[in-house]
Amino acid sequence: MTKLDAKIPEGPLAEKWAKYKASAKLVNPANKKKLDVIVVGTGLAGAGAASSLGELGYQVKNFCYQDTPRRAHSVAAQGGINATKNYKNDGDSIYRLFYDMIKGGDYRSREANVYRAAEVSNDVIDHFTAMGVPFARDYGGNLDNRSFGGVQVSRTFYAKGQTGQQCLLGTYSSLNRQISQGTVTMYPRREMLELVIIDGKTRGIITRNLITGEIERHSAHAVVLATGGYGTIYYLSTLAVNSNPSAAWKAHKKGAFFANPSFIQIHPTSIPQLNEYQSKLTLMSESLRNDGRIWVPKKKDDKRVANEIPEDERDYYLERRYPAFGNLVPRDVASRAAKERCDAGYGVGKTGLAVYLDFRDAINKQGEKAIEAKYGNLFELCRIITGINPYKDPMHIYPAGHYTMGGLWVDYNLMTTIPGLFSIGESNFSDHGANRLGASSLMQASGDGYFILPYTISNYLADDIKTPGISTDNQEFEDAEKSVKERLEKLVSINGTQTATSFHKRLGEIMWNYCGMSRNEEGLKKAKQMLKELKEEFWTDLIIPGDLNSVNQELEKAGRVADYFEVADLMVDDALNRTESCGAHYREESQTPEGEALRDDKNFSYVAAWEYTGESKPYILHKEELKFVDVEVKERSYK
Amino acid sequence: MxxxxxxxxxxxxxxxxxxxxxxxxxxxxxxxxxxxxxxxxxxxxxxxxxxxxxxxxxxxxxxxxxxxxxxxxxxxxxxxxxxxxxxxxxxxxxxxxxxxxxxxxxxxxxxDLIVDRTAFDKIQIAGGFISTNVGSAPDSHALPVEKSKADEAFNSAVCIGCGACVAACKNASAMLFVSAKIAQFALLPQGRIEAKERVQAMVKKMDELGFGNCSNTGACEAECPKEISLVNIARLNREFYCAKVSP
CATH class of the missing domain: 3.10.20.30 (Beta-grasp domain)
Incomplete structure (x- = not known):
C-alpha cells in the first residue's frame, strides 16, 4: 500500500551521485529559456537554487516574505559550515563526514542522501570563496578551520561568529547577478498561501502581496520550496520571529507527505526567557561550551548569588553524568540534562528555568584577554540582552527550539510526493535524521540549492519541454485563489477579543511542555486535546484589526498561527507513534536504566511520512524503511 | 515603567x-x-x-x-x-x-515605521557581485589571500543593509553602504577583475536613485550598528577615481 519510492540510484554508495549525473536527462539551452521555475525562499537553499537555475538559463521567479532576499534566516547562523577538504591533514574524508552525520542523526536518515551532501560540500566552499565570501584565513593566506561538537576532525569553515551572514550575502550577490541578467525576477514581500496543481503536476502558487494585500497568481513548470523550518511552533525559539511553516504546510495539504515532524532540535545554550513579553530567544554559540562549565547549586531553591556559592556546593551535572564528554556532550543530551535539573527544582534565576554557564575557571587559567579574543562578541551580546557581565558572573542559559530535522518528504531527486514540487534546505527532511550536527545546516542548504537541485530538476523538466508557458487563467488557479480569499476573509471576520500572538504563545507552551525536550504518551494525548480546544477558541475569538487590502501584520501572523495548530497536531501524532527515543525525540517510556535515550531499531528504523487525507480525517502513515549498508548501526554513548 | x-x-x-x-x-x-x-x-x-x-x-x-x-x-x-x-x-x-x-x-x-529600502537592492544588482558561475570555481586554496586583507574585507562585509547610515546622514547619502561592498570586493583578488566596472556601475545607480552626496560628516559611521568605518568611503573614492583615470 505504500507509495514511497526514494528512487535511490543503484550501485556502490560512493558512485551513486556520479552515475546519476551521468545518466540524468538534460534540457538544451534553447528549451531552458521556455521553462519557468518558481523558487519560494531566499536563504542559502532558495537563493542558491534561484541563481544556479538562472545561470543555466531557466526563467526563475523567486519569492520571499522579507523586504529583501538578504534577510532570510540563514543570515543568523553563527558557527560555521562543514566541508571535507581535509586541509588540516587530520584524516577527514567524504566518508567520515557522511559517517558523522549518520551517527549524529542517530541512524534515522537516508544513507544515499547524506553521502551526497558530504560529497558536494567541497564544491560549496570553493564556490563561496570564488564569490568573495571572506572566510577566516591563516597567516599563509589559506582558509582556516575549527572543530565543532560531535566530531574528531577540524572541518568547519567560518567567518568569525557570522558565517551564515557571510554565506547568505554571497548567495544574495549571485542572485543579484542573475536578476541583473534578467533570468531571475525577484518578488519580495510576498507570502505563499497556496499551491496550484494541474493534471497532477505542480504548476504554480498563489501569493499575497504584503504591501497591497493583492492576491496574485504565479505559474511555472515546477515549484521549489526552500522555506525553512517550523521551530517557531514553540513561539519562543532561536528563529526569526516571522519564520513559519505555512508554505510547506499548504503543499502538505495538497498531497506532499510530511516526514518525521516530531524531530526538532532543542539547542542547549540560549539566553533564557526574561519576561512574559519576550518574543525571541537568542542563541549563545555552542563554541562557548569549550571553556564554560555548566552547573546548578546542589541545594534546591538556593537564593544566593552564583559567586557566593562555594565550589563544593555546586553541581557540575554534565561533568558528573558524562565524565568522558563533560560539557561537550551533543546538543540533545545537554538540553535534556538542563531540563532535568530545573524540573527537579535546582534551576537558577528569577524563573528557575536557567542553569549557569560559568567562565570563572577559564578566566583564572587563561586570563580575561584570551577569553575575550574567543568569545568577546558573545559576551557583549549577553550583556546587552540580560545585563549580566559574563566576565564577572556566570551566564544564565536554557535550551530553546532551534532546527527542524523533520520536513517535507523528498526522494533522491529532492522531489516531494507531488510531481514537480521540490523541497530543499531545512524545509525537507532528508539529511539530518533525528538530530543535526553543528555546521551542517549551511552545508546542506547550499549543497541542495547550488549543486544538487539544478541536476535533479533538469531531469524532471526534460519531460516537460513541449509544455508551453502555463496560463494562470486555468480553473485550478481560479479555485486556489478563491480558497485563499475565503480563508483570509474568514480570519478577519471572527472579530473576537484575543490576538494571534496570544494564541501562538499558548500553543507554544503546550508544545514546549508536552512535545518538547521530553515526551510521554499521557502528556502527548493531553496536548492533543488541549490543542483541539485552543484551536476552537482561536477560530471563535481571534481579533485582527485592519483590512485585507493593505499592510496587515496581524493578518500575516494569524494565518501562520492557524497553520501551526495543524502542524502541532501532526507533530503530536508523530511523537505518539514513535514510542522509541532517538536523537532529539525523547520518549520517557524508552530510556536506559541511567535515563539515556533508548532506540528501538527493530520497530522504528524508518522514516515516518504522513499523508493528509482531509480536514479532521486521520492521517495515513507511510514508512520508508532505512537500510544501512555502509555503516554499522551502533548505540550512541557519551559516558 | x-x-x-x-x-x-x-x-x-x-x-x-x-x-x-x-x-x-x-x-x-x-x-x-x-x-x-x-x-x-x-x-x-x-x-x-x-x-x-x-x-x-x-x-x-x-x-x-x-x-x-x-x-x-x-x-x-x-x-x-x-x-x-x-x-x-x-x-x-x-x-x-x-x-x-x-x-x-x-x-x-x-x-508607519516601515520604509521601502529596495533602492539598496538595486545598487547591489547594478554590480555588487563577482561574476562566477556555479561549478566553475577552482580549489579555494588556488588563490591565497593575505590574512590582513581577508580580515579587512570581512570588516567591510558585516554590513546588514539596515539603512541607518542613510537615515543618519543630513544628505541621505548611501556612501557608507555602497563603499562597504566596494571595499570588500576591492580587497580580495577575486574581486579585482571587475573592480572598475563595479564601482562605476554602483555609484551611477546610487546617484540615480536619489541618494545625496557625501560631505564627510561621519554621522553614518557614528550610528552604524555594525561600526562600518569611514575608511571604506575613502577606499570607494580611490577606486572610483582610479577607474575614471585609467578605465
Whole structure:
C-alpha cells in the first residue's frame, strides 16, 4: 500500500551521485529559456537554487516574505559550515563526514542522501570563496578551520561568529547577478498561501502581496520550496520571529507527505526567557561550551548569588553524568540534562528555568584577554540582552527550539510526493535524521540549492519541454485563489477579543511542555486535546484589526498561527507513534536504566511520512524503511 | 515603567503622516524596544486601534530588518546595536520617546515605521557581485589571500543593509553602504577583475536613485550598528577615481 519510492540510484554508495549525473536527462539551452521555475525562499537553499537555475538559463521567479532576499534566516547562523577538504591533514574524508552525520542523526536518515551532501560540500566552499565570501584565513593566506561538537576532525569553515551572514550575502550577490541578467525576477514581500496543481503536476502558487494585500497568481513548470523550518511552533525559539511553516504546510495539504515532524532540535545554550513579553530567544554559540562549565547549586531553591556559592556546593551535572564528554556532550543530551535539573527544582534565576554557564575557571587559567579574543562578541551580546557581565558572573542559559530535522518528504531527486514540487534546505527532511550536527545546516542548504537541485530538476523538466508557458487563467488557479480569499476573509471576520500572538504563545507552551525536550504518551494525548480546544477558541475569538487590502501584520501572523495548530497536531501524532527515543525525540517510556535515550531499531528504523487525507480525517502513515549498508548501526554513548 | 510615546503614524505611502501620542505604562526594563512596541500594539489591538507597523525579523541584530529613528538617533541611543537589541534599561520611568521611520527620499515610507529600502537592492544588482558561475570555481586554496586583507574585507562585509547610515546622514547619502561592498570586493583578488566596472556601475545607480552626496560628516559611521568605518568611503573614492583615470 505504500507509495514511497526514494528512487535511490543503484550501485556502490560512493558512485551513486556520479552515475546519476551521468545518466540524468538534460534540457538544451534553447528549451531552458521556455521553462519557468518558481523558487519560494531566499536563504542559502532558495537563493542558491534561484541563481544556479538562472545561470543555466531557466526563467526563475523567486519569492520571499522579507523586504529583501538578504534577510532570510540563514543570515543568523553563527558557527560555521562543514566541508571535507581535509586541509588540516587530520584524516577527514567524504566518508567520515557522511559517517558523522549518520551517527549524529542517530541512524534515522537516508544513507544515499547524506553521502551526497558530504560529497558536494567541497564544491560549496570553493564556490563561496570564488564569490568573495571572506572566510577566516591563516597567516599563509589559506582558509582556516575549527572543530565543532560531535566530531574528531577540524572541518568547519567560518567567518568569525557570522558565517551564515557571510554565506547568505554571497548567495544574495549571485542572485543579484542573475536578476541583473534578467533570468531571475525577484518578488519580495510576498507570502505563499497556496499551491496550484494541474493534471497532477505542480504548476504554480498563489501569493499575497504584503504591501497591497493583492492576491496574485504565479505559474511555472515546477515549484521549489526552500522555506525553512517550523521551530517557531514553540513561539519562543532561536528563529526569526516571522519564520513559519505555512508554505510547506499548504503543499502538505495538497498531497506532499510530511516526514518525521516530531524531530526538532532543542539547542542547549540560549539566553533564557526574561519576561512574559519576550518574543525571541537568542542563541549563545555552542563554541562557548569549550571553556564554560555548566552547573546548578546542589541545594534546591538556593537564593544566593552564583559567586557566593562555594565550589563544593555546586553541581557540575554534565561533568558528573558524562565524565568522558563533560560539557561537550551533543546538543540533545545537554538540553535534556538542563531540563532535568530545573524540573527537579535546582534551576537558577528569577524563573528557575536557567542553569549557569560559568567562565570563572577559564578566566583564572587563561586570563580575561584570551577569553575575550574567543568569545568577546558573545559576551557583549549577553550583556546587552540580560545585563549580566559574563566576565564577572556566570551566564544564565536554557535550551530553546532551534532546527527542524523533520520536513517535507523528498526522494533522491529532492522531489516531494507531488510531481514537480521540490523541497530543499531545512524545509525537507532528508539529511539530518533525528538530530543535526553543528555546521551542517549551511552545508546542506547550499549543497541542495547550488549543486544538487539544478541536476535533479533538469531531469524532471526534460519531460516537460513541449509544455508551453502555463496560463494562470486555468480553473485550478481560479479555485486556489478563491480558497485563499475565503480563508483570509474568514480570519478577519471572527472579530473576537484575543490576538494571534496570544494564541501562538499558548500553543507554544503546550508544545514546549508536552512535545518538547521530553515526551510521554499521557502528556502527548493531553496536548492533543488541549490543542483541539485552543484551536476552537482561536477560530471563535481571534481579533485582527485592519483590512485585507493593505499592510496587515496581524493578518500575516494569524494565518501562520492557524497553520501551526495543524502542524502541532501532526507533530503530536508523530511523537505518539514513535514510542522509541532517538536523537532529539525523547520518549520517557524508552530510556536506559541511567535515563539515556533508548532506540528501538527493530520497530522504528524508518522514516515516518504522513499523508493528509482531509480536514479532521486521520492521517495515513507511510514508512520508508532505512537500510544501512555502509555503516554499522551502533548505540550512541557519551559516558 | 510609564512612558509617553510619540510615534509616527502614516497609513500608506500617499497619506500624510503625523506624530500620535500614546501614554503607555506597560513597559519593563528587561524588555527590548521592539517588545515594548509589541506590548503597546497588543493594547492598541484590544482597543480596536490599528497597531503600529514596523519591520523586524531575526530580533538578534543580524538580519537588518528593524530600524527606527528613536529620539533623534537611528536605532536609538545605544552604541553599535540595532533597534531589536535596544533595551528598555536605556530609558527611565517617565521618559518621552519619539519614534520615527528612516527619513530619506530614496526610502519612501510604506506604512508607519516601515520604509521601502529596495533602492539598496538595486545598487547591489547594478554590480555588487563577482561574476562566477556555479561549478566553475577552482580549489579555494588556488588563490591565497593575505590574512590582513581577508580580515579587512570581512570588516567591510558585516554590513546588514539596515539603512541607518542613510537615515543618519543630513544628505541621505548611501556612501557608507555602497563603499562597504566596494571595499570588500576591492580587497580580495577575486574581486579585482571587475573592480572598475563595479564601482562605476554602483555609484551611477546610487546617484540615480536619489541618494545625496557625501560631505564627510561621519554621522553614518557614528550610528552604524555594525561600526562600518569611514575608511571604506575613502577606499570607494580611490577606486572610483582610479577607474575614471585609467578605465
Amino acid at each position: 510609564k512612558l509617553t510615546l510619540k510615534i509616527w503614524r502614516q497609513k500608506n505611502a500617499d497619506a500624510k503622516g503625523k506624530f500620535v501620542t500614546y501614554d503607555f505604562d506597560g513597559a519593563s526594563p528587561d524588555m527590548s524596544f521592539l517588545e515594548m512596541l509589541d506590548a503597546l500594539n497588543t493594547k492598541l489591538i484590544k482597543a480596536r486601534i490599528d497597531p503600529v507597523a514596523f519591520d523586524h525579523d531575526c530580533r538578534e541584530g543580524i538580519c537588518g530588518a528593524c530600524g527606527m529613528y528613536i529620539n533623534g538617533h537611528p536605532h536609538g541611543p545605544g552604541k553599535a546595536i540595532t533597534t531589536c537589541h535596544l533595551s528598555m534599561r536605556e530609558f527611565k520611568d517617565g521618559d518621552t520617546i519619539y519614534v520615527e521611520p528612516w527619513r530619506a527620499k530614496a526610502f519612501p515610507v510604506v506604512k
